[in-house]
Structures are given as C-alpha cells and as structure tokens.
Amino acid sequence: MSTVTTSRPPDENLAASLGVETLRGWLRDMLLIREFEVRTMQAYQNRLIGGFCHVYIGQEAVAVGCIAAAEDDDPVVTAYRDHGHALARGMPAKYGMAEMFGKIGGCAKGKGGSMHFFDVSRHMYGGHGIVGAQTPLGAGLAFATKYLDEVIENGRSRRVTLCFLGDGALNQGAFHEALNLAGILDLPVIFIVENNGYSMGTAINRGTTMGEDITTKALGYGMEGVVIDGMDVMNVYNGMKPVVERCRTGSRPAFVEIRTYRFKGHSMSDPRKYRTRDEEREYEAEDPIEKLAEFLMREHDMTDDEYKAVGREVKAEIRDAVKWAEASPPTPESELYTDVYVEEFGPYRGTSPPQILTDGD
C-alpha cells in the first residue's frame, strides 16, 4: 500500500551525527553555487553567454541536500536548471563556465551550453532542455544500474538514480510513462520534484491538478510520496536519506516533493510580473544559505570572520573559473559532428558528417 508522508524537521542529533565539518562543507557548496550563478548572470548581461540560461538561486539546499544523501556513484539527471546539481556533484566550476561561454574546455565541449551540464565521470547525466524529457532517462538509468548491479554484478551493489524535475514536468506525458514503467519494473529511481511554485509564469495551481498535494500522483503508480521543506539543507538531507536507503534496499521507486522557491526570474529575460514583491520577500527571508550560516554560528561557534572567509574563497574560485573559461579556445567547427553518437556504436567520431540514407523510406 502506498503512502504519503511529510518529512519531519531533523532533531538536534542530526548535526552531531553528521559532524560540523560536513555542515560547513554544505555551506561552502551552497555559497559556491550562489556565486557561480551571480557571475553567470553578469556574464550573460555582458554577452559572454548566449542562449537559454536559468539560474538556481534560492534552490541550492535541494541539490546539495539530496546529493549528500546519495552515494557518489548514484546517477543524477535533471532538467535545464542544472548548474547547482553539477556543482553539488563536484564538477569543477570552470568546466561549467566554459560550457556556457561556448568554449572547448566546457563540460560538453561548449556544444550544450547552460542547459546541458554533463559530467559522466561523476555520474551526472545532464542537463536536459525539454521539460520532462529527463524522467524517462531517469527510469532508463535506473534500469541500467539495476541490470548491471543485480544481473552482471550478482547483487553486489545497488545504485539509486536521483531524477530531478520541475513542477511543470508533472503535466508532461513522458513523466507519467516514466513513473508507470518505474513502478511496474521496480526500478531504483527517486523522482524528485523541485516544486518552486511556478512553471515559467504559471503558478502551480493554475496548471496542475492537485497542485497543493502533488504527491497524490505517486499513489497512482504504487509509489510512496514524501514532502520535504526545501529551504533548509539539513531538512532536505534528513528527509531524503531514508527514502534513498529504502529505494536502495527495496529496489522500489519513490516520489519526493521538495518545496522550494527560485529567487530570480524563470530565465534571464523574465520581469516576474506574475508574482508580488511581498511573496518574494517572504521566501528571501527563508534563504537556505543564511539559515545554515546562522545555525553554525549559533550552535557551533562559527565566527563571522570564518563565514566571510568562505565567501572570499568561493568568490576567488569562481573568478578563476571565469578567467579559465575566457582563456579556453572557442569550440572549432570540426567538432560539429563529433559526439553525436556514442563512440562505440557510431563510425562518425571526428570525421566527416554522417551520410543521409536516401534508399527506402
């Protein structure tokens, strides 16, 4: 029988069991994402970045808390608002910046841009621009790991796929197909809805049935549904950890709604006329970075100087990333037809364009 639960806030033992260094690490990770996004917006305005670009400011606790609750080789896949997930997975910032600058040093050789951050060595499988398109990919990744871990490796390990999606993806056909498949095949995948309340300018209750209670959608596919407050990283970790472990041991999919808010517009060109400044202020007061910093100062003797020092450190790291991206050469035309097909199966890597077959239909 499927259930819906609301994750309870962590008790005081959580911080003690995690250790203060872990919490300081999360603070640094969230600050790094924030600074990356601030510099991304500047670079976009200075026309160093083109195309679609969506920043993650306000949602940092979601990627950091979820990825901390998983193992390093658990696959991650997400939508186009992907910078935070790649950075939380440990991808060096310079590869992301160079990607957006259209440079060969980028994580997708400058061919994917902001919406296609990939780092297969860290099990980060994108970055996808079509709303909901990553949900079948999440099911597919989970199918692959289940097969490899259980059949080939004889059950020695079991990886769990984290498949992030926006609330707008709930209304895509692909989302429902992926949930059905995951349910019927017992796939170890967690569908994590980053519910920031809006799909571009459409508030969730205007576009989605059961908008105030979306975990009910999981019940129809035989999955458990969990609701988590996403404006506090300890809360995200605390809510996700048992879901990840249940998914790992039971090989059953799960559905998690993480309630969050994007502080900026949908993309770089959004005057945000569909919401009020009062609403924005209400969420800005819940800033997950400030919340963790205050907690560390109050409970774990972090000083203001220490906090500022971390801020300076991440600023320097992102400044270097920008410099590195600027110095990286533009992606040459010769790259146009490379990486279109997987190397093992495609004969075209690094060569002339594929021939278009004209015989038959």
Ligand SMILES: Cc1ncc(C[n+]2csc(CCOP(=O)(O)OP(=O)(O)O)c2C)c(N)n1
């Ligand atoms: C299939 C498809 N339809 C429409 C779009 C245009 N589009 C881009 S982002 C977006 C909103 C999606 O919102 P949500 O899933 O809530 O993610 P968020 O931007 O809030 O992170 C839409 C409709 C698209 N990229 N793909």
Ligand SMILES: [Mg+2]
């Ligand atoms: Mg949304």
